[in-house]
Every structure is written in C-alpha cells, then in structure tokens.
Amino acid sequence: MQILLPQGEVTGLLWERRQLPGGWVYLVSFDLWVCDEDGVMSTTSTRMWVDAPGHARPVDGVDLAAYAAVPAHPLPAPxxxxxxxxxxxxxxxxxxxxxxxGPDRAVIHAVDCCEAPSDRPALTWQQALDHAERPGTRLCALCGAAHELEPLLKGFDSIGEG
Incomplete structure (x- = not known):
C-alpha cells in the first residue's frame, strides 16, 4: 500500500480492512526513521489505522488480487x-x-433530537414516562417523543383522537 502522510507517501503493508459507517479504514504498517537521544538514526516499524482511499491506495503496478487475501470485515447486511x-x-x-x-418547565426529547441537550443522561422509557407525568413537562413534537410516549401515558385507545 501507498500510505499518504503529511510529509509525503511511504510504502507499507496492508494488514486488515474494516468497514465503518463512514467508510473503509485500513490497518497498515510502515517503517519510520527515528533519532534517539544520542543522535543515532535507526528505523522502527509502526502500525496505524488510516481511512481509505483518503490516506491509502494500492501500489502502482501491483495486481489488486494480491489485496484480496487481506482480512476484510464489512458491515453486516441489514x-x-x-x-x-x-x-x-x-x-x-x-x-x-x-x-x-409556570406551565412549560421541561421538555422530553428523543436522544437523537436536534433540540435535545447533549450533556444530559439518556432515560429509559419508564424514566421518561415518570418525568412526562410531572406538571410543567411536555413532550417534543419535533422528534416524535410525543407520538411515541403519549400512547403509553394515555393508553392506546387515545391514538387517533383529535
């Protein structure tokens, strides 16, 4: 593999490929020159994960079938x-x-709501229902917390009531 570093390209070894939700990452190794405290230069090998194709690409002229033997871990199929x-x-x-x-003291959001505070702990559905029953608490309509929790608060017969 050609590994693209800030200082330029180096040739290294590909050890593993792993697919993440944001794309593929490769575990690569390559040699670096290091200088000890006495000023003596030597090489050392390092391993690191890099994103592909942003920081790793095949070596020109090498058959891509050679990379097929490297362990690959794709995301599981849905x-x-x-x-x-x-x-x-x-x-x-x-x-x-x-x-x-007053009447509007707290709002319950789904954890992935854009309006939800990020510094608060996530609650279970039972904890959320306990908070929702407190006076002055409303359920966010933007993220669907109201749609998901109201049937549990009022009973499923309330679904569809105007």
Whole structure:
C-alpha cells in the first residue's frame, strides 16, 4: 500500500480492512526513521489505522488480487426489518430543563433530537414516562417523543383522537 502522510507517501503493508459507517479504514504498517537521544538514526516499524482511499491506495503496478487475501470485515447486511423500516433510532429520551416557572418547565426529547441537550443522561422509557407525568413537562413534537410516549401515558385507545 501507498500510505499518504503529511510529509509525503511511504510504502507499507496492508494488514486488515474494516468497514465503518463512514467508510473503509485500513490497518497498515510502515517503517519510520527515528533519532534517539544520542543522535543515532535507526528505523522502527509502526502500525496505524488510516481511512481509505483518503490516506491509502494500492501500489502502482501491483495486481489488486494480491489485496484480496487481506482480512476484510464489512458491515453486516441489514436484516429484513431494517431493510423495510430503515435504520433504527438510538434508544432513550432526554429531559431538557427550561429553567423557568409556570406551565412549560421541561421538555422530553428523543436522544437523537436536534433540540435535545447533549450533556444530559439518556432515560429509559419508564424514566421518561415518570418525568412526562410531572406538571410543567411536555413532550417534543419535533422528534416524535410525543407520538411515541403519549400512547403509553394515555393508553392506546387515545391514538387517533383529535
């Protein structure tokens, strides 16, 4: 592999390929020149993960079939439910304290809501329901927390009521 470093390109070895949600990363190794405290130069080998193709590419003239023997770990294929419904949202809810008195004191958001505070711990559905029953707490309509939690609060017969 040609590994692209800030100082330029070096040739190294490809040890493993792993697919992440953002793309592929490669475990590569290459030799570096190092200088000890006495000023003596020597080489040392280092291993690191780099993103591909941004920082690693095949060596010119090398048959790509040679790379097929390197262990590759792709993401698992989505199951039939995920293929039909799409990716699932992360579990949990977050309480946003509005820091004021009156009828609107707190909001419950799904953990992935753009309005949810990032510094708050995630709650289970039971903890979220306990908070939702407190006076002055409302459920966020933007992220669907209201749609998901209201049937649990009011009973499933309330679904579809105007």
């Amino acid at each position: 199951d039939s439910v995920e293929r039909q419904l799409g990716p699932r949202r992360p579990p949990g809810w977050v309480v946003e304290s509005l820091g004021r008195r």
